[in-house]
Amino acid sequence: MNYIFDTTAFVAFFSNEKGAEKIAKLFAKIEEKKAEGYISPITLTELYYLYAKKDVSLANERIEAILLSRLKLVKIDAELTLRAEKYKNLQVPLANALVAAASKEYEAMIVGHDSGFEKMDVELLDYETE
Numbered sequence: 001m002n003y004i005f006d007t008t009a010f011v012a013f014f015s016n017e018k019g020a021e022k023i024a025k026l027f028a029k030i031e032e033k034k035a036e037g038y039i040s041p042i043t044l045t046e047l048y049y050l051y052a053k054k055d056v057s058l059a060n061e062r063i064e065a066i067l068l069s070r071l072k073l074v075k076i077d078a079e080l081t082l083r084a085e086k087y088k089n090l091q092v093p094l095a096n097a098l099v100a101a102a103s104k105e106y107e108a109m110i111v112g113h114d115s116g117f118e119k120m121d122v123e124l125l126d127y128e129t130e
Helices: 009-016 018-030 041-053 056-068 078-088 094-105 115-118
Strands: 002-005 034-040 108-112 124-127
Touching: 002 018, 002 094, 009 018, 009 041, 009 056, 009 108, 018 034, 034 108, 041 056, 041 094, 078 094, 094 108, 094 115
Parallel strands: 002 034, 002 108, 108 124
Antiparallel strands: none
16 A cells, blocks of 8 residues: 655644554555655655744754654656646645645545545545544
């Protein structure tokens, strides 16, 4: 199974919020090479912004941990951006549209908790549900 992680999943994981254990198990599967994991560059940008507002060194630590993991960085090219436009027309945030487009490209289930994904024809693993 392939997974692509939305910003909300990282925030929940790093903050030990509801669903953090489920996300940790997915990260473990990826580190053990039992699954493939992906992250969008836009997600990295969002995470850095969120954490840097509070503490730049914490933001750097979080991003470094992600970049040193086995998560693969999604390549955002013209084809992916045009695919994302299909989702953007559904009035969802651009970051979510790109994650949805990448989920199709990499045949990956989205790990997140965001109502915007419900509008799209994507596989969503909502880490907050049991």
